[in-house]
Structures are given as structure tokens and as C-alpha cells.
Amino acid sequence: xxxxxxxxxxxxxxxxxxxxxxxxxxxxxxxxxxxxxxxxxxxxxxxxxxxxxxxxxxxxxxxxxxxxxxxxxxxxxxxxxxxxxxxxxxxxxxxxxxxxxxxxxxxxxxxxxxxxxxxxxxxxxxxxxxxxxxxxxxxxxxxxxxxxxxxxxxxxxxxxxxxxxxxxxxxxxxxxxxxxxxxxxxxxxxxxxxxxxxxxxxxxxxxxxxxxxxxxxxxxxxxxxxxxxxxxxxxxxxxxxxxxxxxxxxxxxxxxxxxxxxxxxxxxxxxxxxxxxxxxxxxxxxxxxxxxxxxxxxxxxxxxxxxxxxxxxxxxxxxxxxxxxxxxxxxxxxxxxxxxxxxxxxxxxxxxxx
Numbered sequence: 001x002x003x004x005x006x007x008x009x010x011x012x013x014x015x016x017x018x019x020x021x022x023x024x025x026x027x028x029x030x031x032x033x034x035x036x037x038x039x040x041x042x043x044x045x046x047x048x049x050x051x052x053x054x055x056x057x058x059x060x061x062x063x064x065x066x067x068x069x070x071x072x073x074x075x076x077x078x079x080x081x082x083x084x085x086x087x088x089x090x091x092x093x094x095x096x097x098x099x100x101x102x103x104x105x106x107x108x109x110x111x112x113x114x115x116x117x118x119x120x121x122x123x124x125x126x127x128x129x130x131x132x133x134x135x136x137x138x139x140x141x142x143x144x145x146x147x148x149x150x151x152x153x154x155x156x157x158x159x160x161x162x163x164x165x166x167x168x169x170x171x172x173x174x175x176x177x178x179x180x181x182x183x184x185x186x187x188x189x190x191x192x193x194x195x196x197x198x199x200x201x202x203x204x205x206x207x208x209x210x211x212x213x214x215x216x217x218x219x220x221x222x223x224x225x226x227x228x229x230x231x232x233x234x235x236x237x238x239x240x241x242x243x244x245x246x247x248x249x250x251x252x253x254x255x256x257x258x259x260x261x262x263x264x265x266x267x268x269x270x271x272x273x274x275x276x277x278x279x280x281x282x283x284x285x286x287x288x289x290x291x292x293x294x295x296x297x298x299x300x301x302x303x304x305x306x307x308x309x310x311x312x313x314x315x316x317x318x319x320x321x322x323x324x325x326x327x328x329x330x331x332x333x334x335x336x337x338x339x340x341x342x343x344x345x346x347x348x349x350x351x352x353x354x
Contacts, residue, residue: 012227013144013251014050020147020339027350031342032112046349048342049112053248053270054125055101058094058290062086066206066294078209083297094290098129105130114138114349116342118249121270124288125246138352140345143274144249145338146258146329150228153260153326154235161220162196164188164238164315167261169200169230169252172207175293177243179210180302184241185218187304188311197241200225200233200252210296227255234259239311242271243282243302245291249274254333257325264310266302276328282307 014031028045033052057063062082069076105126109115115137117123123141126133133139166185170176178199185197199221203211225233234240240256240263248270256263257275265271268286275281284300292298314321331337 016145016147016335017339017342020145020335021343021346024339024343026343026346029346029350031116032108046114046346046353047112048114048116048345048349049108050116050118051105051108051122051126052118053122053246054105054129055098056125056129056246056290057097057101057294058292059097060086060088060292060295060298062298063292063294070204070206070294074205083295086295087298095129098290102126102129109133109135109137112137113353114140114345116140116142116345118143119270119273121246121273122248125248128289138345138349140341142338142341142345143333144251144254145333145335146251146254147335148258148330151231151234151255151258151329153322154231156236157232160196160198160233160236162198162218163194164192164311165196165198165236166239166241166311167198167200167233167237167256168241168243169225169256170244170250171201172199172203173293174206174210174296174299175245175247175291176207177245177299177302178203178207179214179296179299180243180304181241182211182214182216182219183304184243184302184307184311186215188308189218191308191312192315196220198222198233198237200230206294206296230255231259234261237261239264239314241307242266242269243307244269244271245286245300246288247271254329258329258333260322260326262314262321262325264307264314268300274333276324279310279313282310 030045031048031050033050065082168181172178188195197219199219202224234256240261242250242253242263242265245268250271253263253271253274264280266282266284268284272281286300
């Protein structure tokens with residue numbers, strides 16, 4: 001099956017998963033994410049609900065204003081006054097808004113036969129918003145996976161500048177913390193004057209505003225990139241960064257590791273469940289819960305020095321971190337390994353339903 005892989009987050013993985021499952025002998029099944037797809041389906045099938053993260057927005061006036069700017073009013077001006085002075089939100093409203101924004105989850109959980117979360121963090125987020133699953137469904141945790149024939153180590157290219165070369169990949173919203181990745185590269189330049197951060201992916205309006213006043217001399221912005229081009233990029237890098245907050249299972253982390261690129265992440269991300277061990281995890285002690293996701297001033301800031309020490313440890317330690325993450329990705333996150341886990345859930349779900 002000829003499938004083009006694009007930088008499309010969860011949809012990217014679903015496309016890969018279905019391609020891998022096509023070669024398996026399975027009963028009728030569907031893996032669904034929305035109530036719309038359920039209503040259009042057949043009744044006689046194993047129905048798996050796959051859940052990503054949830055919206056956990058803290059709605060201060062600044063966040064409401066910026067959320068409106070992103071969704072309804074892109075020409076509205078930024079309000080630094082609101083961002084600096086709007087600090088209060090109503091807890092009950094935050095919970096009500098979260099339930100409304102994630103309202104499709106309830107219908108999905110009631111309707112499907114089995115529930116699959118991307119990670120432990122994914123399940124925690126859903127329980128935080130909706131409460132513990134009350135519907136008596138079988139619950140599984142299965143991470144995303146990547147096709148190793150595409151995401152594999154490739155020779156370094158001289159096209160990418162920097163020594164060392166760092167990379168961050170996302171569809172950038174404030175919680176992806178591009179602002180902080182730039183702070184990290186600027187701190188790293190004190191010891192590595194030629195360090196460069198390569199930024200892969202589009203940015204929303206609020207993110208562009210947040211980084212406008214930073215020193216961007218050490219950054220190269222590549223914009224959106226076709227997934228087929230990512231292995232050659234990752235093969236040319238030295239360290240990947242994933243400082244994103246409460247991200248259930250970032251595909252980019254798995255893709256980087258499969259390409260032999262060691263990745264540093266925060267303990268406040270599902271990526272901490274993906275990397276090989278705690279050497280790749282930066283402790284930050286960020287409280288789990290609603291955050292001001294649309295106010296760059298209120299997004300928790302990284303300790304850039306702490307991140308740089310971890311980067312320097314990878315750069316200077318005489319250890320083959322590249323092979324460590326390749327072996328880890330091959331064992332845990334090959335799309336074939338993940339498809340096998342899904343196929344076992346499909347068969348078990350079908351048997352219990354029949």
C-alpha cells in the first residue's frame with residue numbers, strides 16, 4: 001500500500017496503523033476517535049475508541065481573549081495588559097468548559113467496546129476532566145508507533161548548520177514551549193557558540209507573538225515538513241528537544257529516537273514514558289491540572305541551565321546514545337509491534353462481544 005506520511009499528528013499515526021493492520025487476519029473492527037465516525041459505521045464489529053489528550057484550559061480573561069483571537073478574531077490585537085494582569089479564573093467554569101470542549105469523549109466512551117489510551121498521562125487527563133471511567137469497558141494503554149523502514153538512521157547532511165545541532169518538531173501552540181526551547185539554545189551558546197536550534201513545524205499567531213522579542217540568531221525555522229524528509233533532518237542533528245506540557249504521546253519523540261536521535265523531555269509530558277530512562281527526563285515539578293494555555297506569560301518556564309547541563313552530558317559523554325534510542329524504538333515503537341498490540345485488543349474485544 002502506497003501511503004504518504006505527512007506531519008499531521010494523531011492522524012498520521014492512525015494512517016500508519018491501518019496500513020500495518022491490513023496484513024493481519026482480523027474480525028471486523030474500527031478504531032474511532034469521534035462520534036461522527038461511530039454513527040456512520042456498522043453494528044457487527046469490534047469498536048475501539050482511541051483517546052489522545054484533553055483540553056485542560058484555565059480560562060482567565062487573557063486566555064479567553066487569546067482563545068477568541070485564535071478561533072474567531074485573528075485581526076484582534078494582542079493585549080499585554082490582560083496577559084500581565086489577568087490572573088484569576090473560576091474553577092467551576094474551568095471544569096465546565098473542559099467538559100464541554102471534550103464532550104465527544106463521553107459519547108465515545110459510552111458507545112465503544114474497548115478504550116485505548118496513548119499513555120498513562122492520557123488516561124490521567126481524561127480521568128481529571130471526566131472522572132474515572134464509569135462505563136465498565138476494558139481499558140488499554142498503547143503508545144503510537146512508527147514505520148522503521150522510513151524512520152531509520154541516515155547519514156548526516158552538511159546542509160544543516162550548527163555545532164551542535166538541536167531540533168524541535170511540533171505544530172506549535174504555546175504549550176509546546178518553543179519560547180523555552182529558544183531560551184535553551186541561547187543559554188547553550190554560552191558554552192557552544194556555534195549551537196543552532198532547527199525548528200520544524202508551523203506556529204500559530206500567539207506563538208509567533210511570544211517569540212518576537214527573543215534573540216533568534218541561533219534559530220533556523222523550516223516550517224512544515226513532509227514526514228518523508230524528517231529522517232534526513234533527524235540524522236543530521238545531535239539532540240532533540242521535547243519540552244511540551246501534558247502532551248500524551250508526541251509522535252516526534254518516537255520518530256527522532258527511531259532515527260537515532262537522543263531526545264530530552266520534561267517529566268510533565270507523556271514523552272517521559274517514551275524515552276529509555278530518566279537520563280532523558282528533566283524534572284520540573286509542574287502541578288498537573290488546568291493551565292493558562294493561551295497566555296505566554298503564564299506558561300511555566302523551563303530552567304534553561306538544567307536543560308543545558310543535560311544536553312552537554314549527552315554531547316560530552318562517551319556513550320553511544322544514538323544506538324541506545326534506536327534499540328529502544330525498535331523494541332517498543334515499531335509500527336508492527338504496536339499493530340500487534342492493537343490486533344490482540346481487537347480479537348479480545350470481538351471474542352467478548354460475540
